[in-house]
Amino acid sequence: MVALLARLPFRRHDGEASGSVPPGLFAVAAAVAVTVVGLLGLGLAVVVVQTLDPDGGMSTGASAVLAARLWLLAQGGELALLSGPLVLAPLLLTGLLAWGLSWAGRVSVRALDDDAGVRQVLRAAALVVVVHVLLSVLVAMVAGGEGAGLGWTRTLLGCLVLAVLAVGWGARRDSGLVDAALDRLPGVVRPVLRGLLAGLFTAFALGAAVVGIALASDAGGYAAISGTLGGAGAGAVGLLGLGALLLPNAVVAVLGLAAGPGFYVGSGTLVSVHGVTLGAVPALPLLAALPDTQAVPLVAFASQVVPAVAGLVAGLTAGRWFGDADGGSVIAGLAGLLTGSLLGVAVGVLAWAGGGSLGDGALAVVGAPPVATGIAVAAQAGIAAALAAAVSRWRALG
Template sequence: MTALLDQLKTAPRSVLGKLPGVNGDDDDSRRPLPVSGMLAAACTLGVGLAVLTTLTLVGWMAAPRGALGQGLPAVFRTAAQLWLAAHQTGFAIPGGHVGLLPLGLMVLPAFLLYRAGRWMARDADLRVRLPERLPKNSPREKANARRRAQLLLVVQAGVSLAAPYALLAGLIALVAQNDVTQPFIGDALLSHFLLAFLVGALATARTIGSWATMLRLLPERVRALTVGTAVATLIMLAGGLIMVLAAVVFNLGEVRALSSQLSTGFVGGVLLFLLQGLYLPNAVIWGMSYISGPGFAFGTGTLIAPTGVQMGMVPSLPLLGALPDSGPVPSVMMAVVALPFAAGAVAGVMVARIAPSHSYEAAPLWGFFSGVCTGLLAGVLAGLSGGPLRGGRLSVVGPSVWEVALSVALEVGVAAGISAGLANWLLLSRKARAPLDRAAAPVRKVGAALSRAAGRVGLAESDARPLPGHWMDATEADTQPIPVIRDDWQDEHASAAGPDTAPHVRPPAPPPRKDIVDESDDRGGHVIYVDPYAWDRD
């Protein structure tokens, strides 16, 4: 897709460059940011729909006739619905609506948007549009002004990509409607705008600098909270992934039995495997909800949690064979609840190290606030991972948003507050000991000098007089001119003339006269002479 965007970028300019009176300079031929964002959004939608149309066409040829509709228009309409589903756009169907959509399908538009955002940033040359006039104050204020300008630029780039992307998605939602499925237009506009804005802003920030530079665009306290929230969330998601893999391994026989019952064939088996892989992120978030305590449901009146399992009938999807049977849970499974506290402890240390507080009371509050942010993020992920499947008993699938958010906020927040307070106390104690160490530094230097002097006792030469002539080391030789030899210097090679030749002895210099003042020598203007008899001439 990048090559296609580059061709769109260079082709019009090559044509314009041939016209008389048109400047072909690259800086002058840069497009406005909204124009580049519109081209990037259109190419992203085109490439994404082309990929999904190809996959849908393969499934249409392998599936029974009529399963995906009749004719190529139905294939394209199905691909458009998959594209909307990749952005978590819900559908209204007879008897309910569908909200349980695979999160793995979001990888395709996110990747395309990231590449398009990078191309947009290069096409508009955002770096040369940063303000050149900064306040003439302290370096910290200049850095803050440049950071604010860069953040404003990142937001503008995200909006320039997200606005046309959402409008085009609304048109796709209108085209994808049929007698069975009706996409929600509002969900399509909102989901496309948010995804394009986040990914476009991230791509633009990545163009300005490296990943470490991207974090430095944020203020110190916001950067600490962002890193702490991300670390805690990643630790809990890693725990959820381990739970899912362990459940699949322990229930591998049930998974194989469900796979054999479907009898999908080779192409159908590949598509079924791909579908389960797309739902794997949903299962990982469900595992995170299980670890945090509230668990998740797969139907009304069901619950899969560390406190117990109450299951009902589930669809014949092989991945669902890893779900546990109804009944009590072994007490050893309660140990997984300790993982959110461990994640909070790590997040609190990160918050305190990135942005230490000057007071002992503020650090635990910032650590707890990072836990609250982690709970809000976990609630958003829980809402994206679940949703209804039609109506009736499968109208409730996935974890509860508010239960997961509250549990994660309390568990991670308490542990993060305690660890942030301890880490901040250690940092302040270390800073308090620093002045004592600096006060003892002269004493240590004197002791080291005495030790060196004592080590050189008895090793000095008998004649401690300086060597005759002008001797320069390497540093002086690089910065000072070589001196001119004068007649009054001692001849250091006099000993080579023979034993009978007496060395030249310099006569003692007469004492300087204090009654003569050389007023012509002002030493380069650094000497001021005062006339002591000026008062008598007034």
């Protein structure tokens, strides 16, 4: 609706156009809408959960503070608790926020004239980023206090980086600047990017399947953990919502398991294909997917095919998008190797974003090691993607 209104001029009583709404107004409105709608949705969800608590639950003000803290954590923020730093982004909420900021970037570009240049597009996108960061500062002021401080440097840097990436992604869809830039690069760039996205989606889907199988195999443990926690209906709904927010984090941890390095849930728990070490973990039903014994589960061994399968899909996609002027099977194989390597970089970044710490004690390390996971995925997916791209291109050439 905002994008549509951006195209409509105000008119005088005589029917003649009197000028258009300033494009910057729509950029500001879109940025404000993302924060307001997001916080209202989070706050409403927390309040609804608290109303199910037979003991009354938290007050509305406390629920608003909790929503603000979740909002900052989703952007890579840091909470300084008495037990240590809390740095763990709920990736589902991060994805939803990124989608909203991408929409705001599209609105800011659509409000411009059709002949707007690069400077106008960059100025509109930058305005959205600045407004979002300023609003995040206000939210951070609300989230502080009551035994929780803020790591201002990490919080502000996380807000800025997420806004730049998401708004830039949205702005490029309607501005055409990225397409124009890609046209100036070698033709193999587009197949590589398409292969990267296909491989990343494949890896994520297979990782989600592994998590689902692990949870289904211990459904009794999930129910037992949920039943032992208080709050009756409020506890069950709240834990279900928290599990949903952290489900992408679990998928990223599984990618670390599939690649080889494994993942940590604190210093006492390590799950990898080379062995399992079990220690005390938080009472979160989602963690029922962890093994119950020191033996490596069968699903962990089966998950080792994930990097190779993702690399095959990435290579096949890249090879099929090769044009007549892009080269033969050798060039396609090299492009596949690059695609698989970039897939490893992307998984490493996700492992860094999906991990963190829950204090400075036994849970100071949570998630898959980013560097080791990225290197392992790059090596496995790169070889598979190179072979798949070369064969795909060879078959296309007849």
